Amino acid sequence: MSNLADINQLTNQVSRALLPTQTLNGPLPVQNASDIQITPINGALGAVVTGLDANQPQHPDTILKLKAALREHFILVFKRQELTEGALLRFSTYFGSIFNPPEDVPVLASNSGGKAPDVVAVANTPDGYTGNGELTPHADHQWTPIPSAGSLLHAIELPSVGGDTSWYNIHQAYLDLDEETKAKIEGLQHITYNPFLRHISNAQRKAQGLEAEYPRYRTPARDILGPGFPHPLVRTHPESGKKVLFLSTHTESELLGLPPAEAEALIARLREHIQQPKYRYEHHWELGDIVYWDNQATLHSRTAFPETERRVLKRVSLAGSRPF
Structure with a gap:
């Protein structure tokens, strides 16, 4: 030009x-x-x-x-x-x-x-x-x-x-985990499900006179609303190499590689850990x-x-x- x-x-x-x-x-x-x-x-x-x-x-x-x-x-x-x-x-x-x-x-x-x-x-x-x-x-x-x-x-x-x-700070949250937990979650894959598909589903439920659903964890009994893309639960930062606990606290998710009840309990414990005030600005x-x-x-x-x-x-x- x-x-x-x-x-x-x-x-x-x-x-x-x-x-x-x-x-x-x-x-x-x-x-x-x-x-x-x-x-x-x-x-x-x-x-x-x-x-x-x-x-x-x-x-x-x-x-x-x-x-x-x-x-x-x-x-x-x-x-x-x-x-x-x-x-x-x-x-x-x-x-x-x-x-x-x-x-x-x-x-x-x-x-x-x-x-x-x-x-x-x-x-x-x-x-x-x-x-x-x-x-x-x-x-x-x-x-x-x-x-x-x-x-x-x-x-x-x-x-x-x-x-x-x-x-x-989910890097510091990862660093502060005990060694047993770090070893347990290393290499595990985790799916975060699309919240916008859940919004669409809830709008449809409302039109049918049903209550909205806001699950934090997907159990085998719950239908999947759309595709899920697994990512490492322990993510490596692509520039610094720092390890992070790549986990949102309330979005519907699923941890692969463990029995469902054990996986759900582990995710709940990790989410509580992340939300401590010492990690927040x-x-x-x-x-x-x-x-x-x-x-x-x-x-x-x-x-x-x-x-x-x-x-x-x-x-x-x-x-x-x-x-x-």
Whole structure:
């Protein structure tokens, strides 16, 4: 393409977002890497990044420094960012490709054709998703063949109370297991079933006058609603090599390789272990915050907030690799 006017020919949101970063008048000015500070949070995980303007092109040293910090701290909190959706996409793609789920495995915001938008409105608005209720600790897209590597969530509007997000350090949760439990779960495969298929099933049950079902564990007597993709219960982080306990706390699941009753009891014990306060950091959002979290090493949850107040955040998820 010969000039920036050709952006009108593009239909992909990422392509449209990235084209303006190219210029015919030489390189755009890059933010000075020395302006950026990374301060660890005194808690279970996380670090705060200050001095960075996510609207600007970033120096390679900065991106490498941020990637190293994410491997160490698992979540990064960028303060006071004012970004358009395009700018959020541009900044996010420094860290990887956009997550593109399979069209036959629905995720949050999937349309009737199976496509999910590149930028998802996590909001209790007519064009948003997740409403205003509590969300239990989970890893995003864990039920897909290739879960996302991480996400960046940008705070646009916030309620006066509630809507806080907690992240859980499932690497430390694994390290703190006793050696007998570690040996028992090493090599086991675990299935997380698609919660969106359960939502569809419950809507059908409601139409038939039946109560909704929210099972946490699939026993042999319960029908499977859709395909299940086994992943290691003890996952190896693809970049750091750290071991993590790759287990959401409430999503319907099934552990393979053990008798059903024993497997269900073991999963319940591991879930209780993960939810201990010592593994949790609770983030109280401020306008302009971006939180970038490693979906391969953390779970996250949300507290409820008043349905009469708006909470609008924009999320970009990044492509991951097959868990091993």
